[in-house]
Structure formats: C-alpha cells, structure tokens
Amino acid sequence: MAEKPRTLLEKIWDDHFVASDPGAPAILAIDLHLVHEVTSPQAFTGLRSRGLKVRKPGQTVATADHSIPTLDPSLPILDELARKQLAQIEENCREFGIPFHGQGSPTRGIVHVIGPELGLTQPGMTIVCGDSHTATHGAFGALAFGIGTSEIEMVLATQTLLQRQPKTFRVQIDGRLQPGVGAKDIILALIARIGVGGGTGHVFEFTGDAIRALSMEERMTVCNMSIEGGARAGLIAPDETTFAYLAGRKFAPQGAAWDDAVARWRKLPTDAGATYDRTIVIDGDRLEPMVTYGTNPGMGLPISGRIPSPADLEPAAREDLERALAYMGLQPGASIAGQKLDVVFIGSCTNGRIEDMRAAASVLRGRHVAEGLRVLVVPGSQQVKKQAESEGLDSVFKAAGAEWRESGCSMCIAMNGDQLEPGEYGISTSNRNFQGRQGKGGRSFLASPLTAAASAVTGVITDPRTLVGAASQPSAVEAH
Amino acid sequence: MPEPFVSTTSRVISIPRANIDTDQICPARFLKITDKANLADALFFDWRFTPDGARRVPPSFIDEPVNSGRQILLVGDNFGSGSSREHAPWALRAWGIRAIVSTSFADIFKGNSLKNALLPIVVTPERHAVLTALLGDNPDGEWTVDLEAQQVTLPDGSTFGFELDPFARTMILAGTDEVGYVLGQLPAIEAWEATHPARVDTREGVTAR
Numbered sequence: 001m002a003e004k005p006r007t008l009l010e011k012i013w014d015d016h017f018v019a020s021d022p023g024a025p026a027i028l029a030i031d032l033h034l035v036h037e038v039t040s041p042q043a044f045t046g047l048r049s050r051g052l053k054v055r056k057p058g059q060t061v062a063t064a065d066h067s068i069p070t071l072d073p074s075l076p077i078l079d080e081l082a083r084k085q086l087a088q089i090e091e092n093c094r095e096f097g098i099p100f101h102g103q104g105s106p107t108r109g110i111v112h113v114i115g116p117e118l119g120l121t122q123p124g125m126t127i128v129c130g131d132s133h134t135a136t137h138g139a140f141g142a143l144a145f146g147i148g149t150s151e152i153e154m155v156l157a158t159q160t161l162l163q164r165q166p167k168t169f170r171v172q173i174d175g176r177l178q179p180g181v182g183a184k185d186i187i188l189a190l191i192a193r194i195g196v197g198g199g200t201g202h203v204f205e206f207t208g209d210a211i212r213a214l215s216m217e218e219r220m221t222v223c224n225m226s227i228e229g230g231a232r233a234g235l236i237a238p239d240e241t242t243f244a245y246l247a248g249r250k251f252a253p254q255g256a257a258w259d260d261a262v263a264r265w266r267k268l269p270t271d272a273g274a275t276y277d278r279t280i281v282i283d284g285d286r287l288e289p290m291v292t293y294g295t296n297p298g299m300g301l302p303i304s305g306r307i308p309s310p311a312d313l314e315p316a317a318r319e320d321l322e323r324a325l326a327y328m329g330l331q332p333g334a335s336i337a338g339q340k341l342d343v344v345f346i347g348s349c350t351n352g353r354i355e356d357m358r359a360a361a362s363v364l365r366g367r368h369v370a371e372g373l374r375v376l377v378v379p380g381s382q383q384v385k386k387q388a389e390s391e392g393l394d395s396v397f398k399a400a401g402a403e404w405r406e407s408g409c410s411m412c413i414a415m416n417g418d419q420l421e422p423g424e425y426g427i428s429t430s431n432r433n434f435q436g437r438q439g440k441g442g443r444s445f446l447a448s449p450l451t452a453a454a455s456a457v458t459g460v461i462t463d464p465r466t467l468v469g470a471a472s473q474p475s476a477v478e479a480h
Numbered sequence: 481m482p483e484p485f486v487s488t489t490s491r492v493i494s495i496p497r498a499n500i501d502t503d504q505i506c507p508a509r510f511l512k513i514t515d516k517a518n519l520a521d522a523l524f525f526d527w528r529f530t531p532d533g534a535r536r537v538p539p540s541f542i543d544e545p546v547n548s549g550r551q552i553l554l555v556g557d558n559f560g561s562g563s564s565r566e567h568a569p570w571a572l573r574a575w576g577i578r579a580i581v582s583t584s585f586a587d588i589f590k591g592n593s594l595k596n597a598l599l600p601i602v603v604t605p606e607r608h609a610v611l612t613a614l615l616g617d618n619p620d621g622e623w624t625v626d627l628e629a630q631q632v633t634l635p636d637g638s639t640f641g642f643e644l645d646p647f648a649r650t651m652i653l654a655g656t657d658e659v660g661y662v663l664g665q666l667p668a669i670e671a672w673e674a675t676h677p678a679r680v681d682t683r684e685g686v687t688a689r
Contacts, residue, residue, distance in 0.1 A: 019668040024647045031679045041514035061682040081512035088514045099682045132564040148566035148592035158662045197558030232587045251680050296499050320498050413508045422531035434503040441531040
C-alpha cells in the first residue's frame with residue numbers, strides 16, 4: 001500500500017515525534033536550541049533550582065543581540081540592567097557548557113542571522129529559540145518556532161518540547177515579482193490580506209514560482225514575519241538554492257556526510273497529493289512595494305495607496321483603526337507616499353543580512369540622506385558587518401550621511417538605547433510597528449530596505465521605483 | 481513549583497480592543513531583568529503612563545480604582561500577539577489576573593499562559609458580544625471561572641462551558657510541573673536519540689570567551 005502523501009511539516013513532525021501519552025501533547029525532539037540574553041536568565045535559574053544540567057549543550061548555542069549596544073564595543077555599557085543581563089548570559093553559558101558567541105566574537109550577531117550563516121540551520125531540523133522570529137529558519141525547510149521561557153527551561157533540561165501538531169496553511173505566491181518589489185513586500189502583502197491573527201494555530205508553507213525564485217536571504221525575510229501573520233512558523237521546501245547556500249558553511253555537513261544529508265533533504269518537500277488545512281494564492285506579478293500605516297503589521301498597503309478611512313469599517317474595527325491613526329497622527333484618505341520622516345532604520349533579523357545591506361547601498365550610492373534625517377544602518381551580525389565593509393558598503397552609507405553600527409537587534413526592539421523619541425516618525429526594515437515598539441511614543445512604518453533607503457534620500461515615504469537606478473535588484477551573490 | 485488552581489470568583493475588567501500585543505502587555509524595556517521581580521508595575525505600562533512618566537487621565541483600564549483587585553479580563557480578538565516574551569503572562573499574573581476571556585489568543589501567548597496557570601478562555605464571537613453587553617449592564621457583577629468544571633458562572637447564575645487543552649488543565653489543577661513530567665519519560669527520549677544522531681555539534685571549534 002502506498003504511503004499517505006505528507007506535507008513538509010508532517011514529515012518533519014513525524015521525524016521528531018518521540019512519544020505521547022493518551023490525551024497528552026507529543027514529546028517532540030529538538031535538534032537545535034538558540035539562546036539569547038533576554039528570555040533565558042529565568043530558565044537557567046529554574047535549572048539551578050532543580051539541580052539539573054543542560055542535557056545537550058552541543059545542540060545549544062548562545063549569543064547576545066537584544067540588549068547589546070551597537071556603538072563602539074570598547075565603551076562601557078552604561079545601562080546597568082543591560083550590563084548585568086549580558087554578564088549573566090556569559091556566566092550561564094560558562095557554567096552550563098554552552099558555546100557562546102558573545103561580545104568581541106567575530107561570529108556574534110542577531111540569533112536568527114548567525115544560525116544560518118554558520119550553517120547550524122539545516123533542512124528537516126526542529127529549531128527553537130525564546131524569540132518569536134525563530135520562524136526565520138523555516139526558510140531552510142526546518143520547523144522553527146519561538147518559545148517562552150518555561151519552554152526554554154524544558155528544552156535545556158530535556159532537549160524536547162511538549163507540542164500539539166499545528167495545522168498546515170499553504171501560501172502560494174505565483175508569478176514573478178516586478179523590479180523594486182521584494183521579499184518584504186510579499187510577507188507584508190500576505191499579512192495585510194489575512195490579518196495579524198490569520199495564521200493562528202497553523203504553520204505556513206510558502207510555495208509558488210515567486211518563492212522559488214527568491215535567494216535564501218530573501219526566503220528568510222518571508223519566513224521571519226510568519227509570526228506577524230499569527231503563524232508560529234513558516235516553511236519553504238529545500239531546493240538547489242538551499243543546498244548551494246549551505247555548502248561549505250562552518251557547521252554544515254562535509255564530504256560523504258554532505259552527500260548523505262542532501263539525499264535526506266531531497267525527500268523533505270511536500271508530496272504530490274498531500275493536502276493542507278488552508279490555502280491562499282497571491283499573484284506575485286501584481287505586488288507593489290508595501291508600507292504599513294498603523295500599529296500592527298496587518299495594517300499595510302501598497303505604496304501607491306491611501307490610508308483607509310475608519311468610516312468605511314464595522315464599529316469594532318472602526319475603533320481599532322481610529323485609535324491606530326490617532327497614535328500615528330495620520331489622516332484617513334491621505335497618500336502613504338510622501339509622509340514625513342524623522343528616522344530611518346535599516347537592519348534587524350528581518351532585513352539585516354548582506355543582501356539587505358547591498359539593496360540599501362544600491363539606493364544610497366552617490367546620494368545623500370535628506371536634511372535633518374537620522375539614518376541608522378545596523379548589520380545583522382559581525383560577519384555581515386565584515387562582508388559589507390569588504391565590499392565598501394560602509395563607505396557608501398557614511399558618505400550618504402548614515403550611521404554605520406555594530407550588529408544587534410537595535411531599534412527593532414529599542415532595548416539598547418537605539419530608539420525613536422516620543423512622536424517621531426521612523427521608517428524601518430524591521431518587523432513590528434506596535435505602539436512604542438521602537439521607543440516610547442515612537443511611530444513606525446514598516447517597509448523593505450529599498451523603500452527605506454529611497455525614503456532616506458527624500459525624507460518622506462518614497463516608492464523606490466521612482467528613484468532612477470534604485471529599482472534594480474541587488475546581485476544575489478552570497479557571502480560565506 | 482506551581483500552586484494548584486481550581487477556580488476563582490472575581491469582578492471583571494473589560495478591555496474592548498483587538499490584537500493587543502505583548503509589547504503593550506509588557507513593553508520591551510522591562511525585559512532587561514534576570515528574574516521575575518516587579519513585573520506587576522510593567523503591566524500595560526505605556527497605556528498607563530505618558531512618555532514623560534505621568535499617569536494618564538483618565539486612568540487606563542487596570543488603573544481605574546474600581547478595577548483594583550479584579551482577576552478576570554474580557555478582551556478583544558487575538559490577544560497576546562507578537563513577541564514570545566513570557567514576561568507578558570508573568571506581568572498579568574503578578575498583577576493578579578487569573579483568567580482572560582477572548583475570541584482567540586495568539587499561539588505562543590496561549591502556551592506561555594497555560595504554563596503559568598493563567599487561563600485563556602476562548603468564546604465564540606456571539607458569546608463575546610453577549611458577555612460584553614452583560615458587563616456593560618452589570619460592570620460590578622462577579623463571575624466564577626471553574627477550571628475543574630470547565631465552566632463560567634455569570635452574576636445571574638447562568639453558566640457556559642469552555643474548552644481548555646486537557647493536558648494543561650490536568651497540570652494546572654494538580655499544580656504539576658511539565659519538566660518533571662517529561663523527565664519521567666527520559667527512557668523514551670534516550671531510545672529515540674539512540675536511533676537519531678545529533679544533526680550538529682555547536683561546540684566544534686568554538687572557544688569560550
């Protein structure tokens with residue numbers, strides 16, 4: 001009898017199913033546990049109070065990204081709580097034998113940037129981290145999702161999690177993206193369509209020609225924001241693009257083990273005839289650069305669009321939109337293009353990789369940022385920083401009047417001193433425009449690196465396709 | 481170790497907003513702690529205080545004097561979206577909240593809440609509308625949330641049932657710890673590992689600083 005056709009998610013799930021008691025969730029084996037300074041301290045405290053060790057330190061890896069300053073690393077950290085938290089992760093890693101890519105390490109960076117660039121993230125794995133953007137790693141065909149601190153403690157103690165199997169949600173992006181439209185625009189368009197709770201209880205699997213044509217870094221941008229659509233994880237089946245990216249990376253299999261691994265990975269894609277719980281189809285040909293106007297990532301629209309009017313909505317939704325527009329200080333019916341800016345932030349686990357730096361530099365090369373505008377470019381990792389500098393991108397940014405920083409989460413989460421001031425408008429390549437997310441009272445527009453860089457030149461929200469020479473896609477050469 | 485939880489009777493705080501994200505519940509700058517202390521103060525902080533630190537007028541939901549000590553929230557759809565920070569349910573629990581009624585919860589928040597004996601109670605949009613109207617008519621009525629019976633009793637004595645993950649329910653009722661439960665299954669985990677070698681060794685070539 002033929003085996004039942006399975007989706008990519010079901011194959012990974014079956015591969016990692018350990019056991020389950022009747023009525024209880026499955027015990028799911030975890031291949032890789034990523035740890036950072038903000039969500040882990042209480043989990044280590046829990047381990048100590050139980051007298052437990054980290055069960056698999058060789059399947060655990062840590063870095064410092066959220067509360068770390070992006071200024072000169074030789075300067076002392078003035079924020080006492082951040083300093084204490086950064087000292088704590090280092091101490092916890094030493095005590096429990098966990099490899100730590102900390103301050104001063106050439107491999108430090110945002111946890112979701114370093115996993116892939118080190119080759120730790122591989123197809124078919126289960127990967128967890130106390131961070132909702134763990135979905136990023138799904139770009140490799142790994143089941144990767146964010147967990148809370150109690151679950152961090154569970155994984156540290158057992159290398160497993162108690163989980164119920166999620167439902168499947170196929171997101172098919174057909175066609176071919178137009179010049180100036182990229183991965184960020186795909187995911188913002190999806191979330192605008194289904195809403196921030198649209199994927200709750202599901203795992204996305206992104207399919208279709210427009211997805212296949214993306215580089216690995218672009219795929220990471222798409223999967224990264226799955227959580228903004230309510231899905232805990234997003235998946236893309238591994239293919240030749242995936243294998244080419246991984247080959248030769250530090251922790252990727254080598255030699256005969258590589259061939260075995262690739263043979264195993266080739267069996268992962270969803271079988272013909274497998275069914276999904278839900279499906280949505282989006283025409284990639286028709287996508288435009290996207291920008292958000294409100295206070296959640298679902299409040300987004302094409303850059304040629306106008307801010308919606310609360311009067312057109314049902315009462316409950318009307319009040320939510322009224323509150324959002326009041327917070328943002330925006331007028332219904334106004335064009336989103338042309339809205340004034342104070343700050344531009346280019347970076348984060350969504351758009352802080354080398355291709356993002358190249359895209360931003362392609363716009364800023366030979367141009368200058370608008371008068372009075374503050375522009376921060378923050379690489380996603382020290383390796384991204386080094387690669388960008390070897391290509392002279394730092395000089396492009398600095399010549400344009402932008403700040404070039406050390407790597408970290410920076411203004412995406414505003415824990416390290418990089419932040420919007422109350423009332424300021426920022427366009428950001430990060431993932432969340434929640435109230436206060438980028439600084440108390442700060443007002444965020446989410447967009448792609450091309451759109452953010454074009455807006456940096458003009459000082460107002462700008463369609464990158466309107467700047468001559470800005471719409472060409474950056475080369476897809478990937479750095480090792 | 482968690483305390484067993486069976487039921488609570490309390491007045492209810494209404495926050496009629498959808499998509500309340502965990503950055504609103506506990507802003508990121510309060511995540512620099514290395515313990516769980518003082519998180520009650522962080523709850524909904526930026527709704528309660530202006531950027532200058534002044535308490536907002538009129539006071540935000542949980543700061544309204546009449547809402548002091550209330551343990552049940554009635555909130556809009558998709559509560560707890562965004563960041564995975566467990567600081568959100570920790571802050572809610574620290575402030576005294578034991579149960580939240582909504583039409584849906586974000587997945588990670590829901591899981592984190594159950595691990596902290598904070599009950600995410602899902603109701604249909606129709607029931608949510610009825611409960612909202614009822615709370616408008618009787619803002620100081622007491623509701624009883626009974627986890628044992630999986631039932632909410634309203635001030636007029638009427639009741640409705642709710643679903644909760646049966647495993648989480650058992651754990652919360654008994655005050656049992658999930659890590660202990662899984663450690664009890666180590667033989668099964670070791671058997672799985674014996675046939676599934678580790679995919680990576682993160683320690684290769686990494687020198688501790």
